[in-house]
Structures are given as C-alpha cells and as structure tokens.
Amino acid sequence: MKKQYDVLIIGAGVVGNAIARELSRYKINAAVVEKDLDVSTGTSSRNSGVIHSGIHYKPGTLRARLNVRGNALMTDLCRDLKVKIQYIGKLTVAQDDIDVETLHSLKQQGEANGVPGLEILDKDQMQKIQPGVGGIRALHSPTTGIICPYGLTIALAENAQANGVDFYLGNEVNNIVSNGQGFTVKTSAGESLSASVVVNAAGLYSDHIARMVGISDYSIYPCRGEYLILDKRLEGSLNVLVYPAPRKGGAGLGIHLTNTVDGNILIGPSNEYVNEADDYACTAQIIDTLKKEGHELLPGLSTSDFIRNFSGLRPKQTPPEIKGFKDFVIESRDDVPGFINLVGIESPGLTCSPAIGLMVRDMVAEKIPLEEKPSFISERPGIVGFFNELRPEEQADLVAKDPDYGEIVCRCEQVTKKEVLDAIQNPLGAKTIGAIKYRSRAMMGRCQGGFCLPRIVQILQKDFGYRPEDYLLSNAGSQLFTGRVR
Structure with missing residues (x-):
C-alpha cells in the first residue's frame, strides 16, 4: 500500500534532519528516508565537529551566507535540543609571509561576510590565547565553536519525530517516478511512498538521486579525510582550535588540532580523493603523517595517547584534477516540479544546517501552503550532556x-x-x-x-x-x- 506524504526528504544526515525538524513546525505530513539503519552514519558523524565562523568563503556565495546565519542560529537551537556547544574560538596560524597575506585576505573576506570580532595577532598575543602555539601571526575568529556532530543530528531527528515526522531507516531509495503532480519513491525495503515534494539531501549520493529524476548536471567526487583521536589525558591542552593558514588548491582546510565537546582532541583531516562513496578506509601512511603532525603541534604526545582513528568523506563537486571548492547547490527545479535538489553540501554544511532548513522551508512553501501548528514542541526532553x-x-x-x-x-x-x-x-x-x-x-x-x-x-x-x-x-x-x- 502506497503511503502518502506532502514532503519526503531523502537522507538522514544533519542537513536532512534540520530540514525535517523545521518542516515539523507546520501542518503537513513529512517523512525522512535513509538507506542506513540509523541517522548520522555518514558525513554527518565523521567530521571535526566545528561550528565555522564564515571566513573561508567568497562573499555572496551560498556557503558564506548560510555559514554566518547558521552560526548565529546554533546557540538557541542547541539550547532547545539539549546539545552541548562551545564557542571557544580559532587561531588560523601563519608560518611565513605568504601565509600572513592569506590571513589578511581571510580577515577581509570574513568581515565582508559579516563575521564579528576578527583580529590578526602577533606572536605575543597568540601565546596569551594558546601557550606554545607556533607561527609568526594568527587570525583569531572568536565565533568559531565546537559541537558533537552526531549528537546534533540525532537530536534534530528525535525532535522532528516527536513533532510527527516519520522515519524510514534501512530504506535505500532505488526508484523515483515523477508524474508531473508528485512523486512515487520506492525503496530497497519494499516501501512505496508518494509525495508532492521530494527533497534530495542524500549527501555523497545526491548526484545519484538527482539522476533518478533526470537531472544529470552534477557529479560528486568523494574526498576522504582521516583523523586520529587523542586520549582525554590531554584535555585542556588546547584553549582554542588551531588551524594552519590554508594553501591554494587544497581540497580541505589542512590538518589541524580540534577540541571536542567531550574532552578529546582530534588530529586531521587529511584529504585524498577516492572512487567509492563508502570508502572509509584508514591507511598506515596517513596515520603516520597525522602522528608526525600531532607531535609537532603537541610535543608532549606519547604513543599511548592515540586511542583511535577514523575517516570521513566530503561530497565534493570538484574533481581531483581541479580540487578547491564549489558553491553549494540548493535549488527548486522548474524542469522537475516539486523536486528540491541539494548537491555538494560539504564543509561548512554542519554549521549551515539550521539555515539550510529555513531556506528549504521557504522553497517548500512555494509548492505547499505551510500553516504553523500550535502543538509544535521546540524543546527536547532530558539533560545537556551525560x-x-x-x-x-x-x-x-x-x-x-x-x-x-x-x-x-x-x-x-x-x-x-x-x-x-x-x-x-x-x-x-x-x-x-x-x-x-x-x-x-x-x-x-x-x-x-x-x-x-x-x-x-x-x-x-x-x-x-x-x-x-x-x-x-x-x-x-x-x-x-x-x-x-x-
């Protein structure tokens, strides 16, 4: 029997669940379809957990606008959902004069995006914030924060479900049929779901989902980043996040040290293009590189401080021969009425997620009348933390x-x-x-x-x-x- 929905969201990562939670405010029937047996099993759980300030993206782009707005929305969202968040700030560190020029460019770009409090520090000022940090200058961005990425994703999903959104876990979408008035979506678990609006938030598989409705404009190139997790013995070693000044043509922001809200420190990520969207391998060569970088940034590290490694994948739109970044694709397609397409939502997708939820809500409102429901539950029960x-x-x-x-x-x-x-x-x-x-x-x-x-x-x-x-x-x-x- 076919199940009827107003909106069907494909993908239960942080972006899909932010959209679901936002739509759950309204008197519509919505559902989330996810190929895995839980939410947040892919990119949304395998990243640095950083709330970015908005310095890295060209003014006027979707990435820049959504980053700054998403950052501003996070405090209230995390308060309501009982999710830990800490705005501890970040030092982007220059090692030479070329890097210093990069810092000035990032500062100018961030200010154009509306990022508050940016300041370039000399060596003495850097040491006051983070004793022992290397480099000759640093850009301080105080609105950079840290969060548990899978904790936020799970909280968004649970709150959306509490407000009436249905979840189909373990249901890989294998067919989408458009009839001009809506869509029929069929899954690997035998579900047949119909919807007036379909939202493609499938991340690493977003190009695959788009091709199911005849959109062949986009390709995703998975880019793997490996991390090392450090023991909590080192908790307190970092007061702020420490990043290198980015180098032109990189696929990411470079290997860095990142605090987590749970007390561990991460080293990473690397960046390496891979062929498959589920290639979460960890390699001996990269692990050795991360350990070397870690010892340089934290000389007191011992071998026993490395307790685990993991990897994540970025859904990049730029192929290996080009690298770099492309702007997010968030579009309501005229050629496929009712299909809202999100492609290439890599970093800072976590930070942008609440703002993306609002943007997609407005796109849905152009297709379906949205009336707020007085019964919406904004807060998640429980305590913050453990x-x-x-x-x-x-x-x-x-x-x-x-x-x-x-x-x-x-x-x-x-x-x-x-x-x-x-x-x-x-x-x-x-x-x-x-x-x-x-x-x-x-x-x-x-x-x-x-x-x-x-x-x-x-x-x-x-x-x-x-x-x-x-x-x-x-x-x-x-x-x-x-x-x-x-």
Whole structure:
C-alpha cells in the first residue's frame, strides 16, 4: 500500500534532519528516508565537529551566507535540543609571509561576510590565547565553536519525530517516478511512498538521486579525510582550535588540532580523493603523517595517547584534477516540479544546517501552503550532556529515582546502565552497536569497548532477547558474531 506524504526528504544526515525538524513546525505530513539503519552514519558523524565562523568563503556565495546565519542560529537551537556547544574560538596560524597575506585576505573576506570580532595577532598575543602555539601571526575568529556532530543530528531527528515526522531507516531509495503532480519513491525495503515534494539531501549520493529524476548536471567526487583521536589525558591542552593558514588548491582546510565537546582532541583531516562513496578506509601512511603532525603541534604526545582513528568523506563537486571548492547547490527545479535538489553540501554544511532548513522551508512553501501548528514542541526532553558531567547531588537524585544510574557499564567514559538502556530504547528505533555508542558514549573511551562491549552484549541478550546474528555494528552485513561456540 502506497503511503502518502506532502514532503519526503531523502537522507538522514544533519542537513536532512534540520530540514525535517523545521518542516515539523507546520501542518503537513513529512517523512525522512535513509538507506542506513540509523541517522548520522555518514558525513554527518565523521567530521571535526566545528561550528565555522564564515571566513573561508567568497562573499555572496551560498556557503558564506548560510555559514554566518547558521552560526548565529546554533546557540538557541542547541539550547532547545539539549546539545552541548562551545564557542571557544580559532587561531588560523601563519608560518611565513605568504601565509600572513592569506590571513589578511581571510580577515577581509570574513568581515565582508559579516563575521564579528576578527583580529590578526602577533606572536605575543597568540601565546596569551594558546601557550606554545607556533607561527609568526594568527587570525583569531572568536565565533568559531565546537559541537558533537552526531549528537546534533540525532537530536534534530528525535525532535522532528516527536513533532510527527516519520522515519524510514534501512530504506535505500532505488526508484523515483515523477508524474508531473508528485512523486512515487520506492525503496530497497519494499516501501512505496508518494509525495508532492521530494527533497534530495542524500549527501555523497545526491548526484545519484538527482539522476533518478533526470537531472544529470552534477557529479560528486568523494574526498576522504582521516583523523586520529587523542586520549582525554590531554584535555585542556588546547584553549582554542588551531588551524594552519590554508594553501591554494587544497581540497580541505589542512590538518589541524580540534577540541571536542567531550574532552578529546582530534588530529586531521587529511584529504585524498577516492572512487567509492563508502570508502572509509584508514591507511598506515596517513596515520603516520597525522602522528608526525600531532607531535609537532603537541610535543608532549606519547604513543599511548592515540586511542583511535577514523575517516570521513566530503561530497565534493570538484574533481581531483581541479580540487578547491564549489558553491553549494540548493535549488527548486522548474524542469522537475516539486523536486528540491541539494548537491555538494560539504564543509561548512554542519554549521549551515539550521539555515539550510529555513531556506528549504521557504522553497517548500512555494509548492505547499505551510500553516504553523500550535502543538509544535521546540524543546527536547532530558539533560545537556551525560550523567558523569552532573554535580554529585544531581547524580544522587537520579540514582535514588532509578538504581540503573548507579551501575557503571563503561568505565572509561563513566556511562551508566540507564544511559545504555536509554540508547537501546531510542525513539528512532535504531538497534545497532553504533547507535548505542553514538547516543551514550559507551565504547568511546580509552579501551574502545574492551571492558563495556561484553557487558552491553549481555544486556542486549538478557533484557532484549538478542541472538548472535542480531548484533550489527552499523548496517546490514556488519555482524559482530557469526555463530555460537561452546
């Protein structure tokens, strides 16, 4: 049976969920279709988690305008959704006179975009902000911040769902038919969904989705960035983000040090074009390079400080022989009425996401009348952060109400059984090990699940009836166990 919607959003990354949450304010039927078994499994969870100020993009471009507006919207959005955000600022560091010229250009560009508080610092001023930082000059951008990217994406999705948006996880779109009045979308899980408006927010696969409706104007070139995660022993080593001055022709902003809101430091990303949109490999050569860069930027690093590596993919519109950046594509197509196309939403897509939500809402309003609903729930229930970040008296109150708060499952991150249970019973119904990890931070500490994963497996078996074949790391085919042994 075909299910009817006013708006269907393809892709459950941060941009798709920001659009869904914005549309959930109105009296329409909306749904999100996602090929993976959870939201935020691709680009939206595999990045630096930086809220950019807006210095890097040409004035007048979509990237520039949406970046600055999205940055300004983040504080209130994160307050409502109970998502941690910290505006700690950034130093973009020059090592030579050519880099200094770049800093002046970035400052001029940022001011044209409306970025406040930009200042070029000398060596003494740099040291006051970040002792030990190298370089001869730095551009300070105080409105640069950090956020948990998958935390924001999950929060947007849960709030959208609480306001009536349906989610079809594990449903890869394999066919879209336009009849001039709307669309029929068919998925790998056998769903047949109809909608008056379809929004293509498929990220790395946005060109593929566009071609399904006859739009062949765009190609996506996946560009892989690898990262190293440092142990929390180094928490407090950085007061601000530290970036190198970008060099012309690069595919990214260079390898840098990035604080996270959870206390780790990231080194990366590299940039390397790859052939496949799911090639998340990590390579020995790049890891060695990142370690070398890390030692140069933080001389006190030891080998044991590197606890994990990962990679992410940028959906670039520029091929390897050109590199650089192209502006975002966000368009309402006249040749395919009702199809709203988003292509090449790479960095600063995370920062831009709330502003993109507003922009796409206005495009939808040109196709469908939007009437606000008084029942819209703007705030997400719960606390900001995790149990181990609460004051002792707050922790005691929660333990008194629910003893599962008093049982530690993950020693490294001090994650309680109650938090693990809440992650398993999440509103979106995602049931993978990755879903538990991203919602609770269990398995994210120094031992990377060596202690807590067996305990989580036991909880899933005893409390939820899991069989060996039910344990998936992230998606279909990622079984943790292949059978029983005596």
